[in-house]
Amino acid sequence: MSFKSLGNTSYFRQDTMYSKTGCRTCKIRKVKCDEGYPACHRCVSTGRACDGYAVWGGDLPQSMSAPCLAISTVEKQCLDWLQMRTVTKLPGSFRSEFWSRLLLQASRHEPAILHASLALSAVHKTVVDGEARMDRFVLRHYNMAISHLNGHFAANDTFSIQVILIACIAFVTLECLRGNFVAAQTHIQNGLKIIEAQKYKQDSLADDWIMEVFSRLEIQVRLLNSLSTSSPRHSFDIPRRFRSRKDAWKSLDSLTNNTLRLRSKPVGSSGQTLIARQTILRRLRRWQTVYEASAIFHGISSEVDEVAPTLLMAHHTMATIMAELCLCSDEMAFDSQNHRFAQLMDELQRLDDIGKANPDALSPGPQKGRSIMDLGYLVPLYYVAVKCRVHVIRHQALGILDSVSHQEGIWDPKTTALVSRKIVELEEQDFYHQPHERCLPASHRIGDIKVLRERDPTEKIFLIASERSVAEYDVTLYIDVIAHCYSIHISCELDIISASPYKY
Structure with missing residues (x-):
């Protein structure tokens, strides 16, 4: 079995592009397909039903109701939920072919992914609907997925690695939805190790879609704590024009x-x-020039339309600050980026205003189902709070963090707000109570911080600081000091999921 190659899809396309593949309807008619989503323009314009696309295992039937693998009625209901609710919710502000195509199609043909998808769908349905927990159902399919993966680990060929990585993403998502962030991070790190060890090549669209998800997950983990990895991956040149906001997003991820x-x-x-x-900084400048010159930057007609470009610019500003200072160990150097922090905060405030006016703009769906797996504005808010030492700006970020209700991958809002506020308290202490004090001195600043959870479910979070000795901190009653570790007891302040993590 192998993946079929599809042409790239453009979502805000100004010119028509064709590929050798297309929707099932256009293939049967033997006509060119523009591969629009969710239905191609050729089918829509001629009044025909667009039967969709296929990547894995041949043509994709119109419904999940006729899977290639035998399933029960309850399992069919879970697959329908996966198709109609889960894969439309988790990608966030940018549509992801991994969720909308690859996971759905692979779950119809590959047992390991089918069982991982069933477990994920059951957990997501429980979180969103608040129905009775399906723990036995989830555990059974989780274990069956792992059992089927054993054969792929033994085979260790290209197809098996793809299956393993797809299942890994499903496991990461499932654990995030259950609040088991330690298990989720372990899955992410193991997936990244497989990619590094295999020197994973992106030879097909399926590979591209898998790597797109892992790229976002890697950013989430790296901003919590360092990963021991090799030198930076190859970064492709910035094109003359971005065909879609998603193309711009993928380039910025890299x-x-x-x-x-x-x-x-x-x-x-x-x-x-x-x-x-210097190469990264040059490409970041080039990215902004190309993005602003691209047609996708214009034509914003609603608040929902404004989210994606504002989010892109916020992440670009944050990436620029990081690149400017990535080789500097002096925390005072962050003051040189105060103008960019102010710009970043303006962009984040705009996103927050949009979210308050229209909660579905940032994270569509019912309140209980507002978790997404993509990057949103939690990470930039955290970065501003812990690295910008302008009192007004960082406290503005803290204020927004306190009001965020949706989860973004392994970043849950309550923990992020608590950690950010504790770091600010440790740094500022009573400094701003003194007259005429404006610039936080080096003696008060904490260097790079690793954020580590003790176990699942979250009861303690350890902040590991690299720059200052324990004796210099104003330790409160809420913090236990162990060497250079600070554990914040948050069990009374967070809604903790009571179930234990699954045992393999």
Whole structure:
């Protein structure tokens, strides 16, 4: 079995592009397909039903009701929920072919992914609808997925690696929805290790879609704590024009990840590392020029339309600050980026205003189902709060964090707000109570911080600081001091999911 290759889909396309593949209807008619989503323009314009696309295992039937693998009535209901609710909710502001195509199609043909998808769908349905928990159902399919994966680990071929990585993403999502963030991070790190060890090549669209998800997950983990990885991955050149906002997002992901990977290298940079930093900064400038010149930047007609471009610019601003300072160990250097922090905060405030006016704009769906797996504005808000030492700006970020209700992957809002506020308290202490004090001195600033959860479900969070000794901190009654670790007891302040993590 192998993946079929599809042409790239453009969502805000100004010119028509064709590929050798297309929707099932156009294939039967033997006509060119423009591969629009969710239905191609050729079918819609001629009044025909567009039967969709196929990537995995041949043509995709119109409904999940006739899977290639035998399933029960309850399992069919879970697959229908996966198709209609889960995969439309989790991608966030940017549509993801991994969710809308690859996971759905693979779950129809590959047992390991089918069982992982059933477990994920059952958990998501419980979170959204608040129905009776399906723990036995979830556990049974979780274990069956792992059992089927054993054969793929033994085979270790290209197709098996794809199956493993798709299932890994499903497991990450499931654990995030259950509040088991330690297990979710473990899955992410194991997936990244497989990618590194296999020197994973993106030879098909399926590979591209898998790597797109892992790229976002890698950013989420790196901003919590460092990963021991090799040198930055190859970053492709910025094109002359972005065909869609999603193309711009994928390009920015690559630059952000390369910056974070560069930041994890030891201080005492070699000439090659300095060149890599300059290359990233040059490409970030090029990215902004191309994005602003692209047609996708214009024509915003509603608040919902405004979310994607504002979110893009916020992440670009954050990535630029990181790139400027990724090889600098002096916390005072962040003051040189105060103008960018102010710009970033303006962009984040705009997103928050949109979210308050229209909650579905940032995270569509019912209140209990507002979790997404993509990057949103939690990460930039956290970055402003812990790295900008302008009192007004960082407290503005804290104020927004306190009001955020949706989860973004392994970043849950309550924990993020609590950690951010505790870091600010440790740094500022009573500094601003003194007259004429404006600039937080180096002696008060904390360097790079790793955020580690003790176990699932979350009861303690450890903040590991690298720059200052324990004796220098004003430790409150809410913090236990162990060497350079600070554990914040948050069990009374968070809604903790009571179930234990699954045992493999």
